């Protein structure tokens with residue numbers, strides 16, 4: 001199944017203004033097919049940040065990865081080990097296991113690794129083989145790995161294949177002295193893998209050391225960052241985590257549209273999203289957590305209003321240089337879901353005027369009826385346009401066009417959403433490049449019925465309790 005272009009979606013849409021609530025299995029499958037047929041950037045799916053971590057065996061790669069994962073605690077991070085992609089040994093190879101070179105690039109099924117990585121990058125879950133170092137074979141069950149914001153690819157030869165390297169946004173080489181690596185390997189292989197000292201030393205001198213010199217060390221030149229002393233190097237790990245955070249802060253769409261602002265994601269925000277997206281959440285909880293999220297979006301949106309510098313004298317007689325709130329503003333809610341955002345706006349802006357726009361779905365005669373009630377002096381105001389869900393962008397385009405017809409300047413409009421579909425963002429930002437959009441999460445996209453997925457259902461019905469009948 002092919003994906004729909006933005007123009008196609010717009011043309012076919014009939015003022016649809018809802019989010020995907022009743023997504024059954026077949027819809028999920030259709031969506032997965034659609035994702036498969038579309039590149040991540042095209043459908044707006046946020047491509048993961050891929051980090052490669054290479055270095056000699058027992059250099060401390062896993063230790064470094066664990067520290068990065070721990071420090072990125074509020075991000076979804078997944079670790080994929082190159083060792084999961086070791087080929088299973090045949091019976092004959094098993095009989096002569098001491099002659100098998102596990103440190104040669106040919107010991108890995110790189111095609112399978114590439115295939116798994118490609119799926120993860122497209123936002124699909126994969127089964128990663130579960131390799132057993134004792135039997136030298138992968139065992140069942142495989143490890144289910146879900147798509148994440150960050151994928152860390154770790155392994156001795158992870159920089160060897162140029163196709164794997166090309167997938168990485170950051171390459172780290174863990175550089176630890178050979179004697180430290182050997183000492184750690186002896187301890188690990190004897191204690192954890194149950195091998196005897198002679199076997200470990202023989203394997204080291206026959207395969208591990210030569211392979212390090214011939215294949216692993218030559219890949220150090222591909223690294224962006226070389227970490228001496230591995231996990232002991234806290235400064236290097238702090239810098240790496242800081243860099244990843246900066247890169248993650250930006251959704252791909254924000255790079256295309258500088259006026260799109262996605263509020264910084266925290267565990268609190270994701271927890272609230274989890275609750276309001278859950279179809280089983282009660283109306284009471286839905287309202288409570290939606291209100292909390294809406295308040296955050298409104299506060300964030302207000303931060304984009306123009307401010308004037310203002311000085312005040314504090315009770316200690318000191319001068320405090322601050323700013324003055326913008327006074328000429330109003331809210332406009334798109335009926336009906338947008339009305340759910342009015343209270344938060346009133347709570348933040350004392351006495352704010354709030355107008356309304358109604359954009360019903362197409363009637364039988366194909367005519368679009370629009371009711372509106374706007375402040376008379378709206379042309380001189382900054383407008384906070386309220387709608388929790390930006391889907392196709394159809395109603396947003398009509399609402400914004402109406403504001404412009406009434407004299408509002410495009411750059412004075414801030415459109416506040418809880419969730420936004422990439423298709424809607426494209427449509428609105430292309431047509432009105434000077435308006436600002438503030439949202440709390442960007443969705444995967446729209447399904448065949450123009451519903452936002454994953455979405456949160458018919459927002460108005462869930463918020464106003466009319467979804468029980």
Ligand SMILES: Nc1ncnc2c1ncn2[C@@H]1O[C@H](COP(=O)(O)OP(=O)(O)O)[C@@H](O)[C@H]1O
Nearest residue numbers: 056057058059060061062063184188230231232
């Ligand atoms: N900084 C460190 N200090 C002491 N021991 C360490 C350190 N980093 C790793 N180790 C130990 O060395 C062994 C190999 O580390 P690991 O991170 O698994 O290396 P790799 O993934 O590169 O093979 C493990 O037993 C681990 O506990």
Ligand SMILES: Nc1ccn([C@@H]2O[C@H](COP(=O)(O)O)[C@@H](O)[C@H]2O)c(=O)n1
Nearest residue numbers: 056057058083102103133136155156208
């Ligand atoms: N069946 C196997 C497979 C691999 N090895 C050794 O593991 C090392 C790589 O793992 P790290 O965690 O150290 O990166 C590598 O040096 C292989 O020799 C093994 O001993 N048995």
Ligand SMILES: [Mg+2]
Nearest residue numbers: 061062063154
């Ligand atoms: Mg490891």
